[in-house]
Amino acid sequence: MSETIVTRFAPSPTGFMHIGNLRTALYSYLLSKSRGGKFILRIEDTDQGRLVEGAADVIYKTLEMTGIDYDEGPGVGGEHGPYIQSERLPIYKEYAEKLVKSGHAYYCFCTQERLESLKNDIGIGGYDGHCRDLPAEEVERNLAAGMPYVIRQKMPLTGTTSYVDEVYGEVSIDNSELRDQIMIKADGFPTYNFCHVVDDHLMGVTHVVRGNEYLTSTPKYCLLYDAFGWERPHYVHLPLLMGRDADGNVSKLSKRHGAVSFQDLVADGYLPEAIVNYIALLGWAPKDTQEFFTMDELKAAFSMDGLSKSPAVFDYEKLRWFNAEYIKKLPEEEYNAKALPILQELCPDYINTEKLAGLLHSRISAFCDIREQVGFVKERLPMESDLYTNKKNKTTPELCKAILADCLPLLEAAQTWDNDTLFGILKQYAADTERKAGAVMWAVRIAIARQAVTPGGATELMEVFGREETLGRMRFALEELQK
RNA sequence: GGCCCGUUGGUCAAGCGGUUAAGACUCCGCCCUCUCACGGCGGCAUCACCAGUUCGAGUCUGGUACGGGUCACCA
Numbered sequence: 102m103s104e105t106i107v108t109r110f111a112p113s114p115t116g117f118m119h120i121g122n123l124r125t126a127l128y129s130y131l132l133s134k135s136r137g138g139k140f141i142l143r144i145e146d147t148d149q150g151r152l153v154e155g156a157a158d159v160i161y162k163t164l165e166m167t168g169i170d171y172d173e174g175p176g177v178g179g180e181h182g183p184y185i186q187s188e189r190l191p192i193y194k195e196y197a198e199k200l201v202k203s204g205h206a207y208y209c210f211c212t213q214e215r216l217e218s219l220k221n222d223i224g225i226g227g228y229d230g231h232c233r234d235l236p237a238e239e240v241e242r243n244l245a246a247g248m249p250y251v252i253r254q255k256m257p258l259t260g261t262t263s264y265v266d267e268v269y270g271e272v273s274i275d276n277s278e279l280r281d282q283i284m285i286k287a288d289g290f291p292t293y294n295f296c297h298v299v300d301d302h303l304m305g306v307t308h309v310v311r312g313n314e315y316l317t318s319t320p321k322y323c324l325l326y327d328a329f330g331w332e333r334p335h336y337v338h339l340p341l342l343m344g345r346d347a348d349g350n351v352s353k354l355s356k357r358h359g360a361v362s363f364q365d366l367v368a369d370g371y372l373p374e375a376i377v378n379y380i381a382l383l384g385w386a387p388k389d390t391q392e393f394f395t396m397d398e399l400k401a402a403f404s405m406d407g408l409s410k411s412p413a414v415f416d417y418e419k420l421r422w423f424n425a426e427y428i429k430k431l432p433e434e435e436y437n438a439k440a441l442p443i444l445q446e447l448c449p450d451y452i453n454t455e456k457l458a459g460l461l462h463s464r465i466s467a468f469c470d471i472r473e474q475v476g477f478v479k480e481r482l483p484m485e486s487d488l489y490t491n492k493k494n495k496t497t498p499e500l501c502k503a504i505l506a507d508c509l510p511l512l513e514a515a516q517t518w519d520n521d522t523l524f525g526i527l528k529q530y531a532a533d534t535e536r537k538a539g540a541v542m543w544a545v546r547i548a549i550a551r552q553a554v555t556p557g558g559a560t561e562l563m564e565v566f567g568r569e570e571t572l573g574r575m576r577f578a579l580e581e582l583q584k
Numbered sequence: 585g586g587c588c589c590g591u592u593g594g595u596c597a598a599g600c601g602g603u604u605a606a607g608a609c610u611c612c613g614c615c616c617u618c619u620c621a622c623g624g625c626g627g628c629a630u631c632a633c634c635a636g637u638u639c640g641a642g643u644c645u646g647g648u649a650c651g652g653g654u655c656a657c658c659a
Contacts, residue, residue: 113659148658213657227655251657269589278587278655286657293659317588317654340590341653352652379596382608386597390607409597412652416595419609429622463622491619524618542618550619558618 106138107307110164110171111297113145114156117362118163120415121312121342121354124380128339129310130169131381131403141304142174144185145297147290157185163363166373168396173304181304186296193291196299196329197252197284205328206284207233208250210243227280228253252285254295254325262320267308267337268408274320282321294318298325301334310337313412314353337405340384341412354415361415370439370468371420375427379420383413393426421466429463436462443471449570452478457565460557474556478565481574482551484581489547494539501544502582504536508545509575518568523560548578 110126112118133140142164144157161176173179183189200206209232219229233255243250256279263273284295291299301309316338326333343351344358360366366376378394386409387394387402394402428436437458444454444461457475465471476482489498511526527545531538546559549571555562563571 111659115659145659151658216657272588274588280655283657288657290657292657297659312653313589314653314659338589343652345595350651382596384596388598390598392608411590413597414595416609419596422609460621464620494619527618539618546619552619554620556620558620560618 104307106133106136107141107305108133108138108310109141109143109301109304109306110169111143111145111300112160113148113151113293114153114160115151116153116156116159117364118159119354120361120363120366120376120380123163123167123363123376124342124383125310125312125339126164126169127167127377127381127399128337128385128403128408129308130171131399132308132310132337132405134400135403138307139172140170141179141181141306142171142184143300143304144175145293146185146187147293147296149288149290159364166367167363167377168373186291186300189296189300190289190291192303193285193296193299194289197291197295200254200284200325200328201252203328204255205325206252206254207235207281208240208244209233209253209281209283210235210248210250230281233281249287251283251287253281254284254321256281256321256324262323264319264323264333264336266316266319267335267405268340268410269313269316269338272316272319274317276320279321279324294321295325298322302326302329302331306334308335308337310339313338313341337408340409342380342383343412343414345414351412351414358415359417366420370465370470371424372427372431375424376420378427379423383415384409425466428465428468439468440471443468444475447472447475448478451567451570453565453567456561457556460561460565464556477550477552477555481577484551484578488551488553489544489582491540491543494537494543496540496543498582500540501547502579504541504544505548505575505579505582507534508541509572509579512563512575513572515568518564520560520564523563527560545575549574551578 108129110129112122112126130140132138142160144160146152146157157175164171171177173181174184197206201208209228211228211231215231216228219227232253257276260276261273262276262279263271265271282294283292285291300306319336319338323333342354344354344361345351346358354361360369363373363376367373374395377396377399381394381399382392385403385407387407388404391398391402431439437455440458440461441454444452444458448454448457457478461471461474464474489496489501508527508530511530512523515522515526527541528538530536531541542559546555546562547553549559549566550562551574557565566574
């Protein structure tokens with residue numbers, strides 16, 4: 102029989118979608134979809150202290166924007182609901198008590214103070230098992246007296262627990278390394294360590310896809326499956342996403358490395374398709390050298406044997422390259438829909454923003470680049486002394502002054518104001534005066550842009566500025582040179 | 585510190601015992617060109633180290649070093 106594969110993405114609603122989490126969601130989704138399986142979304146909101154208003158919406162929105170759709174989950178329903186853990190509390194309680202009855206878990210009445218002092222005692226890393234073998238009568242008495250309690254998983258004291266990870270192979274941990282972790286907290290909420298196992302089993306999850314940080318705690322979860330008599334799922338641990346620190350070292354990608362949430366990147370002008378394409382290749386590689394993938398192509402190409410074992414450093418440069426490629430492929434209308442509003446806000450009215458947007462299309466890697474590219478159109482920049490001097494075109498301030506003086510009347514007389522006409526005028530002038538076209542263009546471009554590097558050539562910029570602004574800038578530059 | 589995992593160029597990576605060690609980003613040249621960008625062409629690696637196994641090792645084994653993760657009433 103061919104088992105239907107079921108994977109899930111189980112994020113905690115923190116208010117933002119970390120790019121590493123998004124990649125986990127993507128791989129989990131792709132694993133399932135590459136094999137015609139099901140994909141479930143489950144919200145893990147069992148930490149009452151970290152509740153953030155509207156945080157789940159960020160998750161829904163991100164998955165929608167990236168095209169990661171789920172067969173079951175909040176909003177879409179499914180036969181295993183509810184899909185929000187805070188709505189499943191009675192289930193966890195029931196299963197935790199089952200484990201207490203079967204001797205795999207126990208009530209613990211230790212106070213926070215006692216636990217604190219334990220931490221300070223050398224030689225005891227964590228809980229000491231104080232309540233592990235409390236007499237039944239004492240437990241009953243404490244419960245009846247309403248003493249606060251937690252429920253802990255009873256770990257075996259000896260032996261080892263191992264499992265076979267789909268990417269890392271066999272992982273084996275001494276049971277003595279395992280602590281009696283809390284399953285149900287004092288507030289009645291379950292911990293991740295416990296409820297994700299219950300949910301994954303109840304929801305029929307066959308492959309648990311998650312970050313490598315769970316590699317060494319997975320034996321604890323295996324023990325839980327064993328205690329319940331449930332079949333263990335397949336584990337697919339993913340290499341971590343790293344960020345480059347200021348000191349050159351790397352560590353788990355986090356906010357200090359820059360924009361690391363999906364929404365931050367989108368706000369900076371990165372396209373969801375580009376982000377997905379880039380992170381798909383961070384920790385996974387296709388069998389051939391294809392590098393651009395649509396979601397459908399990813400579904401077709403994804404396979405677990407392409408997963409890497411070693412951590413991957415998130416490289417903004419490469420993301421920028423991907424994004425630039427996606428922007429270049431954007432149809433005119435879609436590109437303008439994003440670029441024009443930014444330009445209109447930045448530029449004076451006389452600027453031909455549509456033309457400017459066109460010049461920028463192949464020159465930006467993210468839409469946030471627009472701002473720094475158009476600084477010179479907003480205002481006349483202070484002139485740097487040596488800009489008129491250009492070795493390749495053999496220009497000098499003196500030559501530029503002459504060119505500007507000559508060209509000003511020619512341009513004032515221009516019948517129409519578009520690139521072709523303007524280019525023709527200047528080209529003709531160059532031919533007539535036996536000057537290099539490059540020198541003429543250089544003089545004019547520097548005069549109006551007042552900076553060395555510009556998006557577009559002299560006549561293109563003239564079109565962007567329009568007749569009045571261009572001539573105004575040229576006259577100003579000429580006067581400046583004549584001083 | 586204990587335990588676990590990893591290590592092919594600055595980065596992402598292919599490679600599965602015999603290859604001139606793919607490809608991409610970055611960087612650097614050259615070409616195109618009214619600057620830049622786009623586009624085109626080209627360049628940049630003794631596979632962390634040391635032992636072993638083998639006729640032969642980036643590929644297998646062991647050790648060392650380095651890096652990372654994990655040891656919560658967070659997930």
